[in-house]
Amino acid sequence: MKSPRDFFKPLAAGAPEPLREIPVRPSRVIHFFPPHVEKLVAKLPELVPTTDILLGTLEDGIPMAEKQAARTSLVKIGKSVDFGSTQFWTRINSLDSPWALDDVTTLVTEIGDKLDVVMVPKVEGAEDIHYIDRLLAQLEARVGLKKPLQLHAILETARGVTNVEAICAASPRMQGLSLGPADLAADRQMKTTRVGGGHPDYIVRADPQEGVAERATYQQDLWHYTLARMVDACVTYGILPFYGPFGDIKDTVGCEDQFRNAYMLGCVGAWSLHPTQIDIAKRVFSPRPADVKQAQRVIDAMGDGTGAIMLDGKMEDDASARQCEVVVSLARQLAARDPELAAAYGFSK
Numbered sequence: 331m332k333s334p335r336d337f338f339k340p341l342a343a344g345a346p347e348p349l350r351e352i353p354v355r356p357s358r359v360i361h362f363f364p365p366h367v368e369k370l371v372a373k374l375p376e377l378v379p380t381t382d383i384l385l386g387t388l389e390d391g392i393p394m395a396e397k398q399a400a401r402t403s404l405v406k407i408g409k410s411v412d413f414g415s416t417q418f419w420t421r422i423n424s425l426d427s428p429w430a431l432d433d434v435t436t437l438v439t440e441i442g443d444k445l446d447v448v449m450v451p452k453v454e455g456a457e458d459i460h461y462i463d464r465l466l467a468q469l470e471a472r473v474g475l476k477k478p479l480q481l482h483a484i485l486e487t488a489r490g491v492t493n494v495e496a497i498c499a500a501s502p503r504m505q506g507l508s509l510g511p512a513d514l515a516a517d518r519q520m521k522t523t524r525v526g527g528g529h530p531d532y533i534v535r536a537d538p539q540e541g542v543a544e545r546a547t548y549q550q551d552l553w554h555y556t557l558a559r560m561v562d563a564c565v566t567y568g569i570l571p572f573y574g575p576f577g578d579i580k581d582t583v584g585c586e587d588q589f590r591n592a593y594m595l596g597c598v599g600a601w602s603l604h605p606t607q608i609d610i611a612k613r614v615f616s617p618r619p620a621d622v623k624q625a626q627r628v629i630d631a632m633g634d635g636t637g638a639i640m641l642d643g644k645m646e647d648d649a650s651a652r653q654c655e656v657v658v659s660l661a662r663q664l665a666a667r668d669p670e671l672a673a674a675y676g677f678s679k
């Protein structure tokens with residue numbers, strides 16, 4: 331076991347000091363792109379200002395024959411594209427693949443100063459984070475990086491879910507977790523064939539009623555348990571929880587519902603697999619202006635934030651004021667970087 335005093339010491343001589351806090355930056359949407367597809371790469375400069383995070387993926391979705399080309403292209407992108415205030419992330423291949431080591435070595439050496447976060451898929455336990463943590467420190471020291479790279483793990487195996495707290499606590503580099511419903515479904519032997527979202531076979535049915543032939547059924551959220559568990563683990567360790575992919579690009583309503591469930595449960599953002607999902611995620615993960623207004627009303631009415639009051643016939647107290655603070659402070663964080671949102675919330679500079 332490590333002494334708490336050593337937790338924030340660099341893991342290699344000359345590596346930058348680990349961050350103590352995750353930098354506050356809008357993180358409502360992680361837009362994925364395949365770096366080997368030239369047509370999509372050409373559109374990156376247009377996409378940059380529309381998304382909070384742009385992620386070049388090297389893992390699933392990139393054919394084996396293109397793995398090298400995708401990595402090489404990502405290096406080129408990192409060196410040539412101006413990301414402005416948009417975060418630049420990558421998803422490397424899984425640690426048990428033949429590509430992961432070269433992914434990390436090449437990317438940190440070539441564009442380590444451009445990358446904000448390295449997303450690691452199929453993380454199963456703290457040992458995976460320890461491995462990459464040390465490797466990153468060695469490479470950072472060799473290249474002379476001033477800012478440590480952060481780590482984001484995808485929760486997409488049963489063992490990963492079982493070890494979720496240990497994964498969050500494994501390193502001060504940990505920035506967040508994403509739920510990976512597609513791989514998680516496969517690993518758990520769930521009987522689904524889709525990427526995220528609900529399923530018509532996962533339902534509850536209304537009780538039988540005399541004279542009523544049709545019993546209503548309601549689809550349930552397949553991901554509720556894992557999301558809730560992930561959010562608790564992330565918050566406990568001060569890192570950020572995200573919902574992952576929603577594969578049915580045309581089902582914008584289903585996507586919005588899935589994202590909103592994650593938002594309501596405490597997630598800060600979700601993945602986007604198509605530009606249409608960028609707008610959905612940004613809308614869902616920004617508090618609604620009416621909710622911000624109501625939250626501010628409660629805070630104002632609560633005065634010093636203690637005690638209990640009646641507002642519109644409802645009891646509000648310290649705990650509801652604290653909930654309202656969550657909504658208003660997220661709105662303020664987002665509005666600080668988005669004048670349109672600031673206007674919608676009625677925040678004056």
Ligand code: GLV
Nearest residue numbers: 486510511512513
């Ligand atoms: C994402 O990587 C997933 O498997 O859902």
Ligand code: MG
Nearest residue numbers: 390486510513
């Ligand atoms: Mg996956």
